[in-house]
Amino acid sequence: MSSTETTATTWHERVEFRPGSYHDSVTLLRVAQAAASTAGVSAAQVAMATELNVELTRGLGFTVPEDVTPQQLIVAIRAVDDAALTAALEAVDGALAAASAPAPGARADLDPPRTVRSAARSEPDSTIALLSVPGPQVLAEGLDAIAAGKHLMIFSDNVPVADEVLLKQRAAEAGVLVMGPDCGTAIISGVGLGFANVLGGTLVGGSVLGGSTSSGTEAAPTVGIVAASGTGAQHLSCLLDAAGVRVSHVLGLGGRDLSEAVGGASALTALQLLEDDPGTDHIVLVSKPPHPATAQKVLAAATALRTPVSTVLLGTGNPDITSAVEVLLATLGVPTPNWAEWGTDREIATDTGDLRGLFAGGTLADEAMIVAATALGGIRSNIPLRPEDALPAEALQPGRPVLTGQGHVVVDLGDDAFTLGRPHPMIDPSVRLGLIADQAADPQVRVILLDVVLGHCAEPDPAAGLVPAIRAAVSRDGVLDVVVSLCGTSSDPQDLRRQAQALVAAGARVHTSNSAAARDAATIARGGVR
């Protein structure tokens, strides 16, 4: 590129000859017009250096050397000052770039994009890539998204931890958030991604479930949630919703973000995003106890924010989610409602027996075990609280565990071991329906504890499938109760209240608090002894 700048008069000039950049004359005419219409520009020529164009350029008073070739692009500008000159050159570059950019327009006749990269090119204004491709193939699509400046939600599980570390490293460099892998839920500006409850609806005209929220909630802070636990976040946000608290966003992290290997990379980004969000007044961080080094780093970052941060730690030794929400509500200055429950005033028979918890949500299963274990002692599980509580391998048949003779058991059917190659139990209820029948056929079983999670992506009417199974179970020879932990809102597509009524009519006891449901089930297993 050669150029000459002269300031002989008050005019400022620039003449460039760019090789190897052929454009047709119509395109160049528009480019030249873009330059000429820049404020302060008195003359502009953008054209291939054909003999005619060279003459025209000289006619405008520019100096053109003899050795130009028609393959060179002439860019000649004259302007009142350097600023106008620069602006005109930028207009030229912008117009040239625009001339070779794909036009937005009808896509009806186009093949769909095959990779996230080309999808991002088709929809440059998109903000998030939502991946549910097989775990080993997440890396390629995820790197595409990050390179395009898109945030990521990785619904997929079975993603190698090294891939998670790499993706989050690149995301941090690019300033984007990676939610997941194994992130089942997120809510961005009211839009649910993956399994997500419809929040906020109870504030608009409807009656508030739980009944006790009062006026003054408008003044309550709006909460943004950062969650390393999917169903934990859903339960927490549904309880907050029932209490009339607005939730701005729910940002998922995936279960491994706060491990030592991943180091809370997404948690740090998520905290900063909510800090910068004018719609968030208070941040809630929900997680199982993180690795100490990671906890230190994340808590230090949280402390440094202007926005107040409440931490809800899950698992043994910590308050259950319902209690944590009550503490949080007190912090926010919002009265705690009575958490809704239905069918719990039935008398409990004095027979004792085994508790069988069949859960779709891992955090809910974990919490139910912790609550029930205080009443019942050791509870066997595929996600045991103590190693000695692990279910034996023969009980964990692929697809459908065999629990007969295992005593008190809580299984997480959403665990990777069960979902490899099949849909999540929140989507496909068949495994659990079979398991309910199995437990009802087991005379040792006294109570079945289930979670039912509502919201986007969950089954359209979970009660419809459960009602016959519950009815058959409770009417077997020998007493048996079914307790349901129901996580949802009245604005969910399935409608919390309608689901509760159908389940109660079938004979179930229904709680919106998971810990209350677990306590209820443990009491029943002990023949009504609390």
Next chain:
Amino acid sequence: MSAADLLGTPPSVLAAGAHLLTEALQSQAVPVLDVDFRPSETSDDVAAALHTVLSDPRRSTADASALAAMMGVRALLVEVLPASEALGLQPGQFLHAGPPLQWELASGPMRGALIGAMLFEGLATDAAEAEAKLAAGEGVSFSPCHEHRTVGPMAGVVSPSMWMFRLVDATDPERVAHCSLNEGLGKVLRYGAYGPEVITRLRWMADILGPALAAAVRGTIAGGREIDITAIVGQMVQMGDEGHNRNRAGTLMFLREILPALIDSGLPTADVAKVAAFVSGNDHFALNLVMPCGKLMGDAAAGIPGSALVTAMCRNGTDFGIRVSGTGDAWFAAPANTPQGLFLAGFGPDDANPDIGDSAITETMGIGGMVMATAPAIVRLVGGAVPDALAVTRRMYEITLGENPAFAVPILEFRGAPTGIDVTRVLRTGIAPQINTGMAGRVAGTGQVGAGLVTPPMDCFEQAIVALAALVPTD
């Protein structure tokens, strides 16, 4: 690319995987674009190698450098001279298209072209003698054009007396590439024909055409005009040439560049007229200028550690071979496919030889089949309709690293040609580069039998990814 505003703008989603998640978003009236994701169908070894290469921290920078080097080339035609001078070829030394080849495995057209070259060089008096000497390796040797800064269409056979175009890269004058002069269509050496008319034409090309073009090129340059092949390619792509199976506009533009100096060369006017008629009457004449331009581009991008950009695709009539930037000079070869397409009168699919020629350097540089959309005039020749051509080029953007603004496709709103084939994206999507090609008869001496479409065997890309993965540092 700057980060999208996640919380401050209404979500707009790109979704890959389970359609259920898309439906849940659509039910919330959220804009969603579904990716047509298809899990790649490769062996575990290849999948593991792909994963290693994708994780290579050098990759994006290496690919960007390779792509920039490829697109940064400005190819100038600087000389026309005999192969003996240009390449130092000695009598009995031959170059051929494609990856390395042994005579025993050579196809009919490759054997035919080598026989013809023996006859042309006077190393044998008839075909039988030529074939016997070639089979015995008696005083003859051959090696790939690509290993001698050269490319050759179809059989690509170069012998010392053939005249060559020499191109240099204006951005790195140390970089040169060569290609023989195009003979035209039908019964020609590069398609494996070696009859008297073939040899007679080659003699005229060596005696008259070569020296005349040399004089014209010299005269043009002496007159202060560069012969910028990159610029010609950019224009021909806007004039309906895809640069592989259609080179009509490029040929006429080249002639326009050199005609004044050719006329002014002092050569007998009868020769000048014959040269002008030969060049303008051969719609593929400029192919042999486009190809070395591509060779310069491929070579410029070669040898960048960690880059999965394809720097050469070529065929010897038996095998298809590719080279990849990060693996330098290594060849990854597999049996070539046979093109599908239209046949000249009297020929059918059984007459076609497997894919042959270095001309897939045009696709390597981002044109040819990659910009099928720009050449609607020939889509029927290669068995398609105009919408198919548009779809092909759009599909090629899935497997390339970038878009070359110097080669803009008008029908796609002047989008740059899909450039820099990425081995990782070929394997991720299962989309093979689209190659437009001529078809040679499988029997030596036949010549051209048709033209059509072909793709490289996926095996080449699978071998390449395994080799790339082996070079990824494991610290």
